[in-house]
Amino acid sequence: MRMRSLIAVLVFMFGALAQAIAQSGGTPLKVAIAGDAPPYVINNASSGLEVDIVREALPGYSLRFMQMGFAETAPALEQGKVQAAVNVMKKDDDLFYSNNMISFANYGITKASDKMKIDSISDLAGKKVITWQGAPMDLGPEFEKMYGPNGTQRQNIVQAPTASDLVAQFWKMKDVVAVVDMELFKYFSNKMGYKMDQVNLFQIFPLMTDFRVGFRDQKVRDDFNRGLAELCRTGRFKELLKKYDVVQKQDVCK
DSSP: OHHHHHHHHHHHHHHHHHHHHHHHTSEEEEEEEESOBTTTBBTTTTBSHHHHHHHHHOTTEEEEEEEEOGGGHHHHHHTTSOSEEEEEEOOSSSSEEOSOOEEEOEEEEEEGGGOOOOOSGGGGTTSEEEEETTHHHHSOHHHHHHHSTTOTTGGGEEEESSHHHHHHHHHHSSSEEEEEEHHHHHHHHHHTTOOGGGEEEEOOSOOEEEEEEEESOHHHHHHHHHHHHHHHHHTHHHHHHHHTTOOOSSOTTO
């Protein structure tokens, strides 16, 4: 009788768990994502291009987005604080990384009034640079050599915790180069009352296409890749780009 009672209790518990998951919209999944950075992350991660792509690529999951600074998302995943992290670089570790999810057009941006000319990454030497947290590890070996932990220009870099902080500081500083995605810069500059004709853009970086979603579980990663492929196949990915008025310099669906 005790065994039957135990079995009955376990059946009830598993049934209750299954019902809770179904009512929540799927398997719970904590996802680290950066702070608001329209058009990619909007209104406390309730919408935005990145939010919609991840949510629609994982229809069988109930996502809880955890917002944090640029440099905190990957460590949160590595430490097991979350089960997934958006826009991380692939590493040689025990985590599982998705296919490329999105491409960013990173530029060197200066105020037109500062009359700077930048033709290459090496031209940044001696100039004050403001960018996102972790950028020295994201923007290639030449930039890392200059601005990484032991970089020759380490003293000249400011790493902002959020996109809005980055743009706000840029407009307050003199003779500074912002290194950032053009769509993010344009959105926050316009919101702060500035126009794009007040800046010069220098395309000194390769177009980044290797930002991915990192996962602690291989099955969830595989589910995401299948969902992302389906968004591409059906044309939904392009619909989301149009919805948020984002022009991808490189097509991740190819």
